[in-house]
Amino acid sequence: MAGFARSFRELEVYQNALQLSFEVHEFSKKLPMEERFVLADQMRRASRSVCSNITEAWRKRRYKAAFISKLSDAETEAAEMQCWLDLALKYEYLQEEKHGDWDQRYEGVMGQLVSMIRSADKWCTL
Secondary structure, three states, X not given: XXXXXXXXXXXXXXXXXXXXXXXXXXXXXXXXXXXXXOHHHHHHHHHHHHHHHHHHHHHOOOOHHHHHHHHHHHHXXXXXXXXXXXXXXXXXXXXXXXXXXXXXXXXXXXXXXXHHHHOHHHHOOO
């Protein structure tokens, strides 16, 4: 199995997504009150969903199509996060430097997910 990971927690992509989710959560707590139930909530949900879909994909490795589907869901949530980051930048809640950093890191996560999808046979247990 690729990388000989024994747990989803050992996956670099999971660790990267988890760290981003933590940082996004901390940022979302500083948003203005009028955004706490809209933008903050959406950012928290999307960033957490990247992690949870990676976890679900890991448990679905017996079924290649299900594994790929969950990784695709994680990729979609990472792309959604880029939209929320763009909005936070546009509304001037997020500084350009932080936006660029997170945007690039989400691109990296998506690249890792695509790589796993392309080599799904190496990851799947059957």
